[in-house]
Amino acid sequence: MIQVEGLKKRFKLSREHNKNKTSDDSRERDGHFHSVESVSFQCQKGEVLGLLGPNGAGKTTTLRLLSTALSPDSGAIIVAGQDIVKNPLHGRRHIGFLSGTTGLYGRLSAKENVEYFARLHGLKGKKLKDRCELLFETLDMTSFLDKRSDSLSTGMKQKTSIARAVVHDPQVVILDEPTTGLDIMTKQTLLSFIRQLKEQGTPVIFSTHHLDEVDMLCDRVCVIDKGISCFEGDLGAFREQGQNSELNQAFLNIIQGGQHV
């Protein structure tokens, strides 16, 4: 399981930005942009958590904090009993992370890419081979394993990225808008992969703008708006607070409700 409490992250604004300050965003103050102000949620074993929120709400920053690529100014992220803010290496060993900015090495083949990251995670010899073969089978990748990842299609790349993200058998999987830009078939592969992870009991957190995916997969939902997690609960509670059984409308109501307060 993974538990996130009171995450905060701010970025320094550039000097030019400070000088000709035009926007009156409440998150821009004292020379910093407060991207994430207070985000808390948790995801239990075997649960899928959907992370929702408008563009620029701080979703990607939150997920980057979880991936340990960025470190938070305050707050705690507890994975497998340890705070990974204090021990990022522990986090990297136990989290599988995939986002739009985690690319593949174009001059290596799909197989080499996955194996490279497996080796960096300390897998060797037969263990590495078995793990990779299992992944290639499940993700239906065998037809393009030896192609350079430069020449792969978007869907093939995404499958390779997934294999890369979970090659070390992580205890938590975090996906940042994994279905964006994929065709229906590849999207289906991805969704069934998430389902499979769920069956294995691996918690999955993914951010998305597609509420039908949320409806299909998620047990819990967390809504982030302006750097603050303004809702966390299961789908029933989501519909209730949004006062609508239609998820899209419920989402809009929750965001607007937060703004009125």
Add this chain to the structure above:
Amino acid sequence: MFEVMLKELRELLRDRKTLFFVIALPIVIFPVLFGFVAFLTSKAALEAEQKVHTFYVVNEDFARPFADTLFYHRSFKRYAGDTKFDTVEALRDAVRRGIIDVGIYIPSSPQEQLSQGNQTRFQVIFNDAQSINYIYDRIKKVIDEYSAKLTEQALINLGVEENKQAAVLKPVLMEKVDTADRRENIGEKIGAFIPYMLIPLVLMGASYPAIDLGAGEKERGTLETLLLTPLTRTQLVLGKFFTILISSIACALVTVSSMSVWIWVASGFGALDPILSAFATVTQWDFLLIFALLLPVAMMLSSLVLAISIYARSFKEAQNYMGPLSMLVFVPIVISVLPNMVLDAKTAWIPITNVALAIKEIVKGTVDYQAVALIFLASTMLAAALLACCVRWFSRESVLFR
């Protein structure tokens, strides 16, 4: 760390652009270019040497033997046209219009002037703006010979016998006894040239892969993937550093070996015999030492370019930084070429200059091993400091996610 290095190397080997710059350029293109330049220079020199100059002498009758020598000289041809020139201005005009190559104005008879104790001034008019030009030397030789003949005659007239004339004209001679042997002498000239070529090559071999490994990784969006792996930033930086180091040394080695092949080919034609015989005493130990000295330079430059590349936002930005850097690297090399620069306790601490000077000393055969040890120490310290910078920057969010 070695996983990172192996993978980076494998990726580099698949990158044709980098391979081209690191391997093809030094093996094939440089020697071809050097050969082409050498060919053009020697051709120009040969043409200048074989050129026959058209001359015109005003008042030839004042110095008949001189005019005759010029007339029979194989590099001179008498002006065959009808125009007569009788002043310096007229000659100058003729040279400018290309009618003649050289004009000589004789104001009076040197023989008569000599008997009265006066000197005679021959005015030689020609265009001296070409860098390879034999006119002056050739005319001077003819005039000197003519002048010597007149001296000889005058001395005989004064009663000095021919066999005593040399002593009268120059009673004291000076002979140079050089304590430097030929190797030291030629080494001073060639030894400075070797670092001039090798060090920029090391830089080139380092900078191309470095751009790819740092800024390139940012641009292609693989940096974040790499940061998620359970490796410390130090391990990542070291893995990348060793890749760049190997590439830079490979570039220098490939070039040196291709150069030696080409030199061997050239020496087959006997073109370099004097130089080769002077360096027969350069041992394999010396070559090893030169290579060993390149190592700290390569380390330093590799860590420097890696730091720059990690800092840069994109490929293009990294390349923009590399340009001025190569200029900066040339400055300390040029310092080492300055006359009378030697390796001492002070210069041993100037990075790059110290190695360039030491390589020169090795080629000359006068190297001080204590200074070499000092250089190793200084360069390694600098490289380590730069690497520490790399690690620091590689952990800074503001640099990674610029």
